[in-house]
Amino acid sequence: MDRLNSDSLPRRPPEHVLGDAAEMAVWNTFPEEWIVRKEESDYGIDLCVEIVRNERVTGCRFLVQVKGIRSGKSHQSSIGLKLKMRSVNYWRKRAERVMVAAHIKDEGVTYWAWADDIPLKSSDTVTFLLPRHQRLDQANWNSFAKDLEAHYRKDVKASIAELGEIRVPKVSDKLLLLTGSSRLNSFRSRGPLSTDCGIYVFRNSSLFELRGTYGLVDCGRESEHGVVKWLQDNSIRHLHFLGVSHFHIDCFGGLGGVLTQLDEIGIILLPPMSLLINVLQNQKISQKPGAVARFLHELLRFYHSGARIYEYSKNVQYFKLAGGDFELDEIGMHVYYPSNNFLDQLAEIAITDRAVRKRLDHNSMCAVFKLSVGQTSFLITGDANRKAWKELIKAADKSGRELKSNGLVLPHHGSRDALSFKILDRLLDGIGCVTVVAPSNFLKKPDEEVLYWVRKKGAILASCEYRPVAVRMGRTGLHLE
Numbered sequence: 001m002d003r004l005n006s007d008s009l010p011r012r013p014p015e016h017v018l019g020d021a022a023e024m025a026v027w028n029t030f031p032e033e034w035i036v037r038k039e040e041s042d043y044g045i046d047l048c049v050e051i052v053r054n055e056r057v058t059g060c061r062f063l064v065q066v067k068g069i070r071s072g073k074s075h076q077s078s079i080g081l082k083l084k085m086r087s088v089n090y091w092r093k094r095a096e097r098v099m100v101a102a103h104i105k106d107e108g109v110t111y112w113a114w115a116d117d118i119p120l121k122s123s124d125t126v127t128f129l130l131p132r133h134q135r136l137d138q139a140n141w142n143s144f145a146k147d148l149e150a151h152y153r154k155d156v157k158a159s160i161a162e163l164g165e166i167r168v169p170k171v172s173d174k175l176l177l178l179t180g181s182s183r184l185n186s187f188r189s190r191g192p193l194s195t196d197c198g199i200y201v202f203r204n205s206s207l208f209e210l211r212g213t214y215g216l217v218d219c220g221r222e223s224e225h226g227v228v229k230w231l232q233d234n235s236i237r238h239l240h241f242l243g244v245s246h247f248h249i250d251c252f253g254g255l256g257g258v259l260t261q262l263d264e265i266g267i268i269l270l271p272p273m274s275l276l277i278n279v280l281q282n283q284k285i286s287q288k289p290g291a292v293a294r295f296l297h298e299l300l301r302f303y304h305s306g307a308r309i310y311e312y313s314k315n316v317q318y319f320k321l322a323g324g325d326f327e328l329d330e331i332g333m334h335v336y337y338p339s340n341n342f343l344d345q346l347a348e349i350a351i352t353d354r355a356v357r358k359r360l361d362h363n364s365m366c367a368v369f370k371l372s373v374g375q376t377s378f379l380i381t382g383d384a385n386r387k388a389w390k391e392l393i394k395a396a397d398k399s400g401r402e403l404k405s406n407g408l409v410l411p412h413h414g415s416r417d418a419l420s421f422k423i424l425d426r427l428l429d430g431i432g433c434v435t436v437v438a439p440s441n442f443l444k445k446p447d448e449e450v451l452y453w454v455r456k457k458g459a460i461l462a463s464c465e466y467r468p469v470a471v472r473m474g475r476t477g478l479h480l481e
Contacts, residue, residue: 015068022068022103023047026110029136039063044087045098051145051290059221059253060149060290063098065091065115071106078129079104079111083118085126091115095256095297096290097151102130110136152289159296160277166303168273168311196474197331197373198481199380201409201464202226203438204250206380208371210331215241216258217369217380221291224254226468231261240266243335245382246366247276249288256294265307268299269335271365272311312337312367334370334401338384338391363412364388370405374475378434379408379427385418393426403427407434407471407478410454414439414446421453431458434478439465 023046027036035050035057047064050057065087072079079102091098098115111130118128200207204220205227216239219227231237242265244252259265270276303309312335366384370377384392396403406429412418414437428435435454437446454461462469462480470481 018068018070018105019066021105022110023066025103025108026064026066026101026136029110031141044084044090045094048096051148053145057221058145058149058290059288060145060152061096061294062148063091063094063096065098065100067100067102069102069104072104076132078131081128081130083126083128085121085124088115088118088120088126091118092120095260095294097148100128100130101136112136112139149289152293155293156289156296159293159300162300163273163296164277166273166309168270168309196472197371199371199378199471199473200230201436201438201469201471203440203464205254206369206409213240215239215243215333217243218245218251218382219254219258220250221253222250224257227254227258228261230468231258237262238264238266241269242267243269243367243369244271245368245380245384246271246362248362248383249291251382252295253288253291256291256296256298259298259302260294262302264305265302268302268307268309269367270309270311271337271367275362275365331374332372334372336368336370336392336395336403338365338367338388338395361385361387363418366411368392368403370403371473373473376473376475376477377405377407378471378473378478379403379405381409381411381418383412383418385412385415386420386423389419389423393423404429405433406473407436409436409438410446410450412445413437414450416447416449419450419453421456424453424457428457428459433457433459434462434471434480435459436462436464436469436471439463 027047030036030049031052033052033055035052037048037050039045039048044065045063046066049062049064051060052058067081069079081100081102083100091100092115099112100115100118101110101112103110111132112134113128113130118126120126197208197210200209202219202223203226204218205223206217207227207230208215208217214236216227239262242255244255299309363383363385364387366382366388368382368384368388369380371380393403403426405427408427410419437451437454439446451461460480472479472481
């Protein structure tokens with residue numbers, strides 16, 4: 001073997017050693033019960049930290065940019081950091097608050113400040129004085145967490161005020177779903193014509209793809225990591241469609257993290273904004289301000305960048321799925337929304353009436369999505385309960401657009417409050433249907449009675465407890481992958 005010249009081997013310069021040591025020092029300073037993750041795509045962000053309180057993961061996160069410094073002038077009251085304004089602007093635009101942490105190797109100490117304290121300059125760089133009295137190892141973590149949550153609550157209030165000024169139009173029937181901007185059109189596949197649709201069911205989220213077009217319905221915290229990984233693994237930076245079935249935190253709490261991975265969305269379909277404001281005024285939501293703030297921040301970002309946002313209006317809408325150089329009548333999506341005058345009026349009253357707000361059941365106003373390829377169809381059911389199904393079945397019968405499908409996701413994790421055998425019989429079309437259950441340890445679901453009904457119908461049962469369930473839908477039926 002030829003002896004290799006040392007100049008031909010990779011180098012590990014001292015700057016890399018210093019940076020890695022600083023990052024490890026900062027990582028080890030946070031409480032051991034907190035969740036710390038390395039950010040793989042480094043755009044001026046090194047770590048993502050999530051606060052855990054009383055063994056509960058709070059959803060309250062912040063990001064960290066780490067600077068490694070070999071030595072500092074200990075007699076000075078601050079440390080000067082020269083930062084690029086592009087990085088500072090990026091940090092300030094993020095939904096999560098960003099911490100700037102400087103680790104001084106010779107002192108073995110880390111000093112920190114929030115990026116929103118850095119003054120904005122018109123120049124390319126800014127010198128920020130990091131105060132020495134803010135040592136990370138001397139932080140009171142309980143006060144730190146409370147201050148961070150208060151910051152996110154302030155963001156939520158500001159977003160509510162901005163949302164209140166937005167006039168969101170009602171969605172129109174026959175809207176061509178996947179005809180977004182010309183840029184979105186260019187993302188579509190130009191391969192051989194195929195009408196197969198792939199559906200990927202996570203615990204509280206469903207992705208679908210059709211020949212280069214992509215849609216997402218809901219995403220809670222439990223599904224956020226899996227959905228983000230799927231998007232990254234498939235190099236997806238755009239969605240043609242985003243739907244939120246209802247405004248419960250377990251269905252939209254993970255959307256903030258997912259939307260940060262995207263550059264463009266064509267259409268966003270939401271329940272009435274009055275319901276969103278109602279949920280945001282609910283005391284339970286105020287306990288998870290970080291997740292809510294991220295979702296609202298990203299929702300407003302896409303609204304201002306041109307995404308078309310619509311509210312559900314009628315009981316049943318039909319959307320033709322069009323993509324690139326093809327448009328097929330046999331490929332479509334029905335959206336069933338359990339709207340009636342009583343529920344709509346109740347939602348409006350709930351904004352100002354706290355007693356009504358507490359009684360409002362958002363599962364009764366949960367939208368259901370039916371994807372169709374020819375005569376084959378699949379239902380994405382969210383958390384629709386029996387009251388919702390009563391309205392949905394009535395609307396389906398009136399419109400002539402049948403709810404019956406070849407497969408579905410069991411509503412509300414397979415809760416018997418969400419189904420009866422009579423309802424399931426209306427939804428599943430015969431023996432061999434694919435039924436996906438998303439178990440919930442917290443809710444202790446699915447109920448055994450519901451699983452018995454599924455078996456009685458002769459359906460194939462698949463669980464997404466440990467990994468997403470992949471379903472292929474085509475003219476010949478549904479197939480588990």
